[in-house]
Amino acid sequence: MIRLSGLKLPLDHPAEAMPVAICERLGLESQELLGHSVVRRGNDARRRSAIQLVYTLDIEVADEAAVLERFAKDHDVRPTPDTSYKFVAHVPDGWQGKRPVVIGAGPCGLFAGLILAQMGFKPIILDRGKVVRERTKDTWGLWRRAELNPDSNVQFGEGGAGTFSDGKLYCRVKDPRFLGRKVLEEFVAAGAPDDILWEAHPHIGTFRLVSMVEAMRKQIESLGGEYRWQHRVDDLVLERQGDGTQKLRGLVLHDGSVIEADHVVLAVGHSARPTFTMLHGKGVHIEPKPFSIGVRIEHPQSWVDKARYGNCAGHPDLGAAAYSLAHHCANGRTVYSFCMCPGGRVVAATSEEGRVVTNGMSQYSRAEFNANSGLVVGIDPARDFPEGPLAGIELQRHWESLAYVAGGSSYWAPGQTVGDFLARRPSTQLGSVVPSYKPGVTPTDLSLCLPDYVIEAFHEALPAFGRQIARYDDPDAVMTGVETRTSSPIRITRGKDYQSLNVAGLYPAGEGAGYAGGILSAAIDGIKVAEAVAVQMVAA
Numbered sequence: 001m002i003r004l005s006g007l008k009l010p011l012d013h014p015a016e017a018m019p020v021a022i023c024e025r026l027g028l029e030s031q032e033l034l035g036h037s038v039v040r041r042g043n044d045a046r047r048r049s050a051i052q053l054v055y056t057l058d059i060e061v062a063d064e065a066a067v068l069e070r071f072a073k074d075h076d077v078r079p080t081p082d083t084s085y086k087f088v089a090h091v092p093d094g095w096q097g098k099r100p101v102v103i104g105a106g107p108c109g110l111f112a113g114l115i116l117a118q119m120g121f122k123p124i125i126l127d128r129g130k131v132v133r134e135r136t137k138d139t140w141g142l143w144r145r146a147e148l149n150p151d152s153n154v155q156f157g158e159g160g161a162g163t164f165s166d167g168k169l170y171c172r173v174k175d176p177r178f179l180g181r182k183v184l185e186e187f188v189a190a191g192a193p194d195d196i197l198w199e200a201h202p203h204i205g206t207f208r209l210v211s212m213v214e215a216m217r218k219q220i221e222s223l224g225g226e227y228r229w230q231h232r233v234d235d236l237v238l239e240r241q242g243d244g245t246q247k248l249r250g251l252v253l254h255d256g257s258v259i260e261a262d263h264v265v266l267a268v269g270h271s272a273r274p275t276f277t278m279l280h281g282k283g284v285h286i287e288p289k290p291f292s293i294g295v296r297i298e299h300p301q302s303w304v305d306k307a308r309y310g311n312c313a314g315h316p317d318l319g320a321a322a323y324s325l326a327h328h329c330a331n332g333r334t335v336y337s338f339c340m341c342p343g344g345r346v347v348a349a350t351s352e353e354g355r356v357v358t359n360g361m362s363q364y365s366r367a368e369f370n371a372n373s374g375l376v377v378g379i380d381p382a383r384d385f386p387e388g389p390l391a392g393i394e395l396q397r398h399w400e401s402l403a404y405v406a407g408g409s410s411y412w413a414p415g416q417t418v419g420d421f422l423a424r425r426p427s428t429q430l431g432s433v434v435p436s437y438k439p440g441v442t443p444t445d446l447s448l449c450l451p452d453y454v455i456e457a458f459h460e461a462l463p464a465f466g467r468q469i470a471r472y473d474d475p476d477a478v479m480t481g482v483e484t485r486t487s488s489p490i491r492i493t494r495g496k497d498y499q500s501l502n503v504a505g506l507y508p509a510g511e512g513a514g515y516a517g518g519i520l521s522a523a524i525d526g527i528k529v530a531e532a533v534a535v536q537m538v539a540a
């Protein structure tokens with residue numbers, strides 16, 4: 001098979017145009033083309049009057065060697081790579097070692113557990129939250145009744161934070177082993193739509209993710225894996241080694257019980273603040289990491305569609321339009337869009353009482369009225385929280401607590417129209433753009449719950465973004481605060497063997513450990529760490 005990249009066709013091309021274009025591109029007669037399949041489809045919307053679909057294809061031809069020789073210097077024509085997943089280890093016959101433990105059932109923990117189970121290691125998966133259906137009820141309790149369950153919410157429970165998101169399945173991780181393909185194939189096997197295998201920017205949506213994580217849990221259990229819900233890990237059992245390092249020997253749960261364990265995947269997510277404090281107290285090597293802070297901004301999706309696609313807005317092959325923006329400000333800060341959710345809603349995402357946190361999510365259809373995105377400013381430890389490894393957590397808590405007060409101390413979020421924000425006056429009412437955040441939005445002044453440097457950066461960036469996307473800085477657009485959980489504020493440092501630098505047997509993984517950002521990269525990291533665990537266990 002030959003892989004052909006970058007083949008462009010008009011938006012409304014007929015099916016028969018594809019083989020004709022392939023033959024023209026490769027200099028083939030029609031009878032020499034034996035078959036083709038779509039590997040990836042994106043779009044080129046730089047010219048809104050002539051939007052094109054961009055394809056990557058796998059092609060079967062009569063004389064493959066001749067075509068490859070003719071295009072030997074063309075990087076868009078190459079042999080189709082082998083994308084099949086290959087296990088690095090398997091449980092030896094008669095193996096009697098301790099079962100590996102995975103802490104956390106989000107995307108990273110889910111795939112770490114799945115790979116370990118598929119290799120025969122029968123992992124134990126612990127999560128402080130509940131199974132996804134019960135967790136969904138608790139999450140709706142905050143959204144509908146302003147009732148927070150600190151152990152079962154948007155952040156904690158089966159599926160992790162990714163379950164209540166846009167379900168985006170793309171990232172910038174270099175993936176020479178096609179681990180991302182393994183993730184997508186497992187999702188399809190669990191009930192995801194087939195188009196995630198070939199869409200350039202695939203997504204699933206919350207409702208589908210719920211049933212998918214249930215299906216994957218059943219697969220893990222069928223292979224001997226075991227889930228234990230509402231099992232919060234409060235301490236580590238460590239053994240001092242002769243070289244001054246420590247060896248993990250077990251986990252202490254919230255009820256005081258102990259699980260013996262020599263190999264533990266730590267996939268707790270970016271909001272496991274008590275766990276981070278515990279790890280720091282035990283001497284596990286942690287360092288502060290940059291993250292971002294800001295708001296969610298909402299516009300009618302029709303505005304974004306028109307700005308991105310012009311008269312082609314609403315075309316079924318384009319779907320709801322997305323955007324990606326960045327602006328470098330005079331005060332040395334960078335403002336950028338984050339986790340853009342077309343046709344979605346802003347959601348309450350706090351995991352701690354007395355604090356307000358926003359996030360975005362959407363369903364597979366992306367059919368809701370508003371588009372929303374994080375509008376955030378990058379911050380870093382040296383400049384903004386130099387007090388120590390856990391200082392970023394306290395910074396997050398500070399602004400989340402002020403947002404809670406600014407919203408009315410009821411889990412309502414503080415909001416402000418862009419017009420009022422740019423005029424530096426508090427909002428007393430909202431305009432034509434209706435915010436989607438539940439339980440509700442309180443019009444106010446966002447300067448009450450954001451750092452001055454963020455406010456100043458937004459004042460410069462919003463008009464700049466309005467020049468890139470029409471009506472982005474429309475006076476009626478709504479900003480809802482605060483967005484603080486963009487990524488983990490710490491990194492639990494690990495070595496090339498994926499183990500903690502100073503605690504053998506502890507494998508920090510995923511977004512909470514500072515090694516991923518989003519569903520796909522977290523799942524890929526879970527696979528890598530599971531492989532490292534398996535290799536170590538077989539060698540022991």
